[in-house]
Amino acid sequence: MRGLSVMLSCVILLSVPAFAGEELVVYSARNEQLIKPLFDAYSAETGTEIKFITDKEGPLLERLKAEGKNTPADMLVTVDAGNLWLAASVGVLAKVNSKTLKANIPAHLRDPDDRWFGLSVRARTIVYSTARVKPADLSTYEALGDSKWKGRLCLRTSKKVYNQSLVAMLIARHEEPKTEKLVKSWVANLATDVFPDDTKVMEAILAGQCDVGIVNTYYFGRLEKKQPGLPLALFWPNQKDRGVHVNVSGAGITAHAPHRAEAVKFLEWLSSEKAQNLFADENLEYPANPKVKPAQSVAAWGKFKQDTINVSKAGGLQAKAVMLMDRAGYK
Amino acid sequence: MSASAEDIRQSPPPIESGISDWLNVNVRLWRLASFTVAAIVAAPIVVIALSWFTPVGDIWRHLVQTVLGELLWNTAVMMTGVGVGVFLLGAGLAWLVTMYDFPGRRFFDWALMLPLAIPAYVLAFVAVGLLDYSGPVQSAWRAVFGGSGWFPPIRSAGGVIGVMVLAFYPYVYMLARAAFLSQGRRMLETGRVLGLVPRAAFLRVALPMARPALAAGVALALMEALADFGAVAIFNYDTFTTAIYKAWLGLFSLPAAAQLASLLLLFVALALIGERQLRGRARYHVTLRVGREQRYKLAGARAIYATVACVVILLLAFLVPVGQLLYWAWNTAHLDLDFRYLRFFFNTVSLGMAAAVVTTFGALLLAYTYRLKPDRWVTGAVRFATLGYALPGSVLAVGIMVSFVWLDKQMLQWLQSLFGLNTGPLLTGTLLALLLAYGVRFMAVAHGPIDSSFERIKPSLWQAARSLGASNREILWRVSIPLLRTGLLSASLLVFVEVMKEMPATLLLRPFGWDTLATRIFEMTSEGQWERAALPALTLVMAGLIPVIMLVRRSSPRG
Numbered sequence: 033m034r035g036l037s038v039m040l041s042c043v044i045l046l047s048v049p050a051f052a053g054e055e056l057v058v059y060s061a062r063n064e065q066l067i068k069p070l071f072d073a074y075s076a077e078t079g080t081e082i083k084f085i086t087d088k089e090g091p092l093l094e095r096l097k098a099e100g101k102n103t104p105a106d107m108l109v110t111v112d113a114g115n116l117w118l119a120a121s122v123g124v125l126a127k128v129n130s131k132t133l134k135a136n137i138p139a140h141l142r143d144p145d146d147r148w149f150g151l152s153v154r155a156r157t158i159v160y161s162t163a164r165v166k167p168a169d170l171s172t173y174e175a176l177g178d179s180k181w182k183g184r185l186c187l188r189t190s191k192k193v194y195n196q197s198l199v200a201m202l203i204a205r206h207e208e209p210k211t212e213k214l215v216k217s218w219v220a221n222l223a224t225d226v227f228p229d230d231t232k233v234m235e236a237i238l239a240g241q242c243d244v245g246i247v248n249t250y251y252f253g254r255l256e257k258k259q260p261g262l263p264l265a266l267f268w269p270n271q272k273d274r275g276v277h278v279n280v281s282g283a284g285i286t287a288h289a290p291h292r293a294e295a296v297k298f299l300e301w302l303s304s305e306k307a308q309n310l311f312a313d314e315n316l317e318y319p320a321n322p323k324v325k326p327a328q329s330v331a332a333w334g335k336f337k338q339d340t341i342n343v344s345k346a347g348g349l350q351a352k353a354v355m356l357m358d359r360a361g362y363k
Numbered sequence: 364m365s366a367s368a369e370d371i372r373q374s375p376p377p378i379e380s381g382i383s384d385w386l387n388v389n390v391r392l393w394r395l396a397s398f399t400v401a402a403i404v405a406a407p408i409v410v411i412a413l414s415w416f417t418p419v420g421d422i423w424r425h426l427v428q429t430v431l432g433e434l435l436w437n438t439a440v441m442m443t444g445v446g447v448g449v450f451l452l453g454a455g456l457a458w459l460v461t462m463y464d465f466p467g468r469r470f471f472d473w474a475l476m477l478p479l480a481i482p483a484y485v486l487a488f489v490a491v492g493l494l495d496y497s498g499p500v501q502s503a504w505r506a507v508f509g510g511s512g513w514f515p516p517i518r519s520a521g522g523v524i525g526v527m528v529l530a531f532y533p534y535v536y537m538l539a540r541a542a543f544l545s546q547g548r549r550m551l552e553t554g555r556v557l558g559l560v561p562r563a564a565f566l567r568v569a570l571p572m573a574r575p576a577l578a579a580g581v582a583l584a585l586m587e588a589l590a591d592f593g594a595v596a597i598f599n600y601d602t603f604t605t606a607i608y609k610a611w612l613g614l615f616s617l618p619a620a621a622q623l624a625s626l627l628l629l630f631v632a633l634a635l636i637g638e639r640q641l642r643g644r645a646r647y648h649v650t651l652r653v654g655r656e657q658r659y660k661l662a663g664a665r666a667i668y669a670t671v672a673c674v675v676i677l678l679l680a681f682l683v684p685v686g687q688l689l690y691w692a693w694n695t696a697h698l699d700l701d702f703r704y705l706r707f708f709f710n711t712v713s714l715g716m717a718a719a720v721v722t723t724f725g726a727l728l729l730a731y732t733y734r735l736k737p738d739r740w741v742t743g744a745v746r747f748a749t750l751g752y753a754l755p756g757s758v759l760a761v762g763i764m765v766s767f768v769w770l771d772k773q774m775l776q777w778l779q780s781l782f783g784l785n786t787g788p789l790l791t792g793t794l795l796a797l798l799l800a801y802g803v804r805f806m807a808v809a810h811g812p813i814d815s816s817f818e819r820i821k822p823s824l825w826q827a828a829r830s831l832g833a834s835n836r837e838i839l840w841r842v843s844i845p846l847l848r849t850g851l852l853s854a855s856l857l858v859f860v861e862v863m864k865e866m867p868a869t870l871l872l873r874p875f876g877w878d879t880l881a882t883r884i885f886e887m888t889s890e891g892q893w894e895r896a897a898l899p900a901l902t903l904v905m906a907g908l909i910p911v912i913m914l915v916r917r918s919s920p921r922g
Contacts, residue, residue: 057875063886064878086886087870090612094761095791095871098768102775102788118615189599196613224496225518228597229891232497239497251891315890354613358429363601 055081056291056298059096061089061110062281066315073310074301080294089115096124101288106295111281112193113150114200117347120147125284128296136303136321140340141280150280150343151302152311153318155336156198157276158267159252160244161237170267173202173277176244177217185221186233186242190357193350194230194248198277199357200349204341205274208356215360226363231255234264248279253316253329268336275337279346280320390736397732400725401744404803407762408628408751414621422610422619431606438602440520441527441595442585448528449584453535454577456676458565461543464658465669472540473912475673476533478680479857480907482864482884483530484593485900488893489684490526491517491597523600527588529680534587535580537857538812541849542576543569545819546649575647575818578638579811583857586631586753586807603627604755617761624758631753632746648821685904691897699898703878707899711863711879712906714794718801718862719855725802726809726854730817731843745810752807756867763800764871767791792874800868805861809854816850859910863903880906 060067064086071082087095089110096103096119108119119125125147133142133149141150158170169180176185188195202211223242227233230251236242252266268276283302285295301307308319313327325331459465460472478486494500494517501514515521550572554564570577592604603623611620661669729745751759771788778784790796820843828842844851866881873882880903887896 063890065886083875085870085873085875086882088757088889090617091757091761091764091867091871094617095764095768098765099788099791102768102772104787104792189596191596191605191609191613193612225599228599231891232495235497239502241496254892351614351616354609355425355429358425363599 054079054291054294055083056106056294057104058082058084058107058109059092059105060084060086060108061092061115062086067109069314070302070307070310073307074298078297080298082298089119093119093122093124096286097122103286103288104290105286106289106291107283107285107299109281109283112197112346113280113282113343114193114197114347114350116143116148116150116280116282116284117344117350119284120145120344121347124287126287126289126292128285128299130296130300132300133303136300136323138320138322138340140342141278141320142282143284143344144342148282148284149299149303150282150320151308152281152315153278153320153338154280155249155268155276155278155318155338156194156246157249157336158244158269159234159237159247159264160267161240162263162265164240164243167265167267170244170269172270172273173198173246174214175269176246177214177221179221181221181244183221183223184243185218186223186236186245187218187226187362188230188233188246189226189228190354190362192229194279195246196350196353196357197279197343197346198246199353200346201277201339201341203349203353203356204345208352212356212360215357215362219360219362237264238262249318249330249333250316252333257316257329266333268334270339271337274341275339278338278343280343281317282320390732393728393732393735394741397729397741398744400728400806401748403799404725404748404751404806405744406766407759407803408625408747408754410762410765411621411628411754411758412625414618414625417618419610419616419619419622422614422616423622425614426606426610430601430609434601434603434606437520437600438589441523441588441600441602444520444524445527445531445588446581446585448524449532449535450577450581452528452532452676453580453584454539454570454573456532456673457536457539457543458569459669459673461540462548462658463661463669465661465666467670467673468658471673471677474677474681475536476911477677477908478529479533479537479860480863480904480911481530481681481684482593482900482903483527483587483591484597484888485688486530486680486684487523487526487594487597489687490522492893493683493687494522518598518600520600523595523598526594526598527584527591529676530594531584531587532676532680534583534857535577537853538576538580538815539573541812541853542573542815542819545816545849546572550649572647572649574642574645575815576812579815582635582638583752583808583811589627589631589753590755592755592757607755607758611758620758621762624754627753628750632750635746635749647818649819685901688897688901688904691894692901695895696898698895704898704902707878707880707883708902708906710877711881711903712909714797714801714869714879715859715862715906715910717794718798718805719859721798722802722805722809722858723813723851723855726806726813727847727851729806729810730814731839733814734817749807749810751803752805756804756865759804760800760867760871763803763868764791767796767799767872791872794874794877797869797872797874797877800872801858801862801865804865804868805858808857808861812850812853812857813847814850816847820846856910860907863907 058071067084071084074080075082092108092110096105096108108125110116110119120143127146129146137149141153142148158173158176160167160170190196199211199215202214206214224236227236230247231254233245233247234252234255237245249266252264255264256262270276283299285292285299289295302311303321305321305324308321308324309327312319316327316330318326318330456475460468460475492498504514546569551564551568554568555561559567590604592608595602595604607620607623610623611617729748733741733745767790768788771790774789775786778786824842824846825838828838833841864881866885869879869881870885873879880899883899884896884903887893887899
């Protein structure tokens with residue numbers, strides 16, 4: 033009996049929720065080290081306490097769905113437009129009508145129905161060996177399927193959402209049959225098995241296993257920071273037509289947010305000029321707000337034209353893209 | 364009507380009806396408790412099975428037409444390789460350190476368990492980093508032999524199997540070691556006296572006698588390999604788990620993922636039941652060891668071989684990866700190391716200990732009830748409760764979360780209608796939920812060692828205790844528990860280490876701000892910052908050393 037009462041009191045002790053004044057609860061698929069500085073800055077400025085958990089986007093989304101009306105979460109922060117699109121399409125994000133957000137974030141980087149907003153931008157672009165490739169030989173994503181790149185191309189696995197979004201955008205431009213042919217031509221040019229991450233792709237190029245690859249800009253930035261002057265460079269493809277494929281990390285307010293008004297204020301603050309550098313620079317990304325300049329080392333990669341098709345397109349076409357890559361033998 | 368000879372032959376021997384017949388305990392109470400534990404553990408599996416109500420034919424068609432065949436083949440190759448590998452390595456090393464004496468034996472005895480503290484994906488990352496084309500080994504190789512020097516590709520089936528064998532052999536080693544220790548040498552010597560040469564004595568006496576332990580160890584290793592996503596992703600080796608994640612995260616269909624996962628479970632269940640069936644009526648009781656036993660002393664070249672074998676395994680599975688982590692951690696510590704690490708360390712260790720106690724207790728309950736009365740219901744409950752380990756962590760974590768959230772909703776409604784209280788979720792986001800989740804995930808890990816220890820106890824011991832007038836409580840505490848000591852220690856050690864490494868459930872269910880070393884590793888690795896993950900990973904390994912050394916020392920016989 034005593035054991036039972038001890039157990040019961042443990043249950044009660046462990047499950048008493050904490051009470052505080054102004055607070056916000058955030059579920060984030062963006063890493064702790066990238067969002068915590070923002071939370072701290074906001075808390076210091078406004079006194080609002082921000083509680084959060086980080087996890088992968090899949091489990092977080094399931095948790096929001098399962099919790100429904102009882103969710104403690106006010107905001108979902110995640111990476112990749114496909115994930116944001118999915119969250120909105122299963123109904124866990126609420127529409128936010130904010131002039132500030134619309135003014136700060138360009139139309140192609142937010143949900144057409146205003147349920148989420150991109151907060152930082154990363155380009156998925158071509159990286160090449162400056163020792164073995166002349167930039168004049170490069171032109172477009174499509175041209176990486178040319179036979180001159182046979183045995184010289186390195187790619188990351190198709191299981192990564194960044195490549196799924198890239199191919200989804202290609203489908204949006206070219207329709208499926210042409211895209212499938214294109215992906216097949218990439219696969220035919222691969223120098224070796226696909227890699228588990230972007231850094232490995234660049235390391236393979238450095239080691240001479242291949243000459244070109246496709247990576248997110250901030251991975252290049254990280255490697256460059258570690259080994260200044262490395263014989264690799266970024267190339268901005270498709271400058272004569274649609275522009276470079278970009279993706280976002282972003283956030284939305286949950287459908288049953290307990291502190292909605294406060295959460296909207298926070299989201300607006302995140303899009304503001306003072307927060308945008310804090311959001312993008314730590315991860316070497318581009319601020320989504322065009323009034324804000326990127327970090328110096330990021331700006332040094334040069335200006336480029338970005339594809340202005342709405343990034344949410346990637347979500348709707350993602351499943352198609354995955355199936356297409358399976359058919360094309362892109363592992 | 365009198366019983367025919369046929370009836371008598373078919374009626375099971377007395378032990379089959381369980382020891383409850385003459386132990387006079389309240390079987391009903393034990394059964395009730397066991398069913399409760401099994402129900403908690405089984406709830407997420409039921410959630411996953413419910414997915415079959417959602418039709419996802421197009422995704423199935425796509426998978427079958429494109430990748431499924433290759434994935435099944437890859438999985439079969441990996442399972443075969445890992446199964447054979449962990450068996451040979453685990454049982455072989457265990458035999459070596461329990462039966463023979465050679466330089467360094469006392470050290471290797473516990474040190475060979477250390478690789479348990481290294482998560483498989485960490486080992487995989489280090490192996491690929493060192494041995495891939497752009498890594499230091501191949502670069503040096505090319506520098507010496509010119510650009511065309513052939514090198515075995517690390518990102519291959521062989522590479523995956525090698526890494527997994529090194530990461531998972533400790534399961535078999537630990538359980539086999541305990542079994543060989545408790546068998547002692549008497550049975551073996553009996554075999555020798557009856558004319559078996561040493562090798563035959565090992566193959567025909569020692570190994571078959573250790574079968575429950577070996578089967579439990581290999582099963583744990585294989586379930587871990589099946590559920591693994593991190594290590595295979597680093598090798599880009601696509602297995603059945605890859606299809607599960609592809610369906611969920613790529614094709615946005617959790618029901619399809621859950622259906623695939625439940626097929627995986629069905630396969631595991633069949634394999635486990637098959638193994639039990641093959642054992643038939645065989646029993647594995649051992650006589651108690653008496654006094655001190657001497658090990659065979661190896662001399663000369665054979666002693667050197669033994670030492671070298673142990674050194675090589677320890678080097679590959681532990682020292683090299685730890686060395687690499689040390690190197691990275693040294694380079695990146697200034698970015699990350701501060702007082703928060705004390706907190707991470709404390710959170711990790713206390714969660715591990717609490718979960719070890721809770722889970723071991725639950726597993727003991729299940730195994731004991733099974734011994735009391737192994738009827739169909741109890742057997743089914745035990746089987747069901749130990750399946751979840753083969754599920755990919757994230758899928759099981761979501762299953763657990765969904766069942767907890769459901770429970771929360773019921774409690775909420777109940778509190779509201781009875782008392783008008785609006786409390787918010789009582790379970791999700793609490794430490795209690797996290798502990799329960801670990802119990803669900805690692806019940807199999809605790810059950811394996813405990814169950815195989817039970818197999819070794821002669822039922823006549825209980826009978827003897829009873830006839831000497833021992834009460835039920837005394838029989839449990841003074842006869843059963845001491846005999847199960849090694850099993851209980853192994854079980855809690857395994858759970859402790861597994862919980863420390865666990866990521867998906869910890870991430871999804873932890874209270875706000877309750878970060879652990881594993882969640883810290885996640886923050887770094889999810890965006891590919893492996894070098895910065897070295898610091899938490901190394902701290903994790905060090906935290907894992909404490910229980911390994913402590914418990915192994917206590918479990919080895921004195922002398």
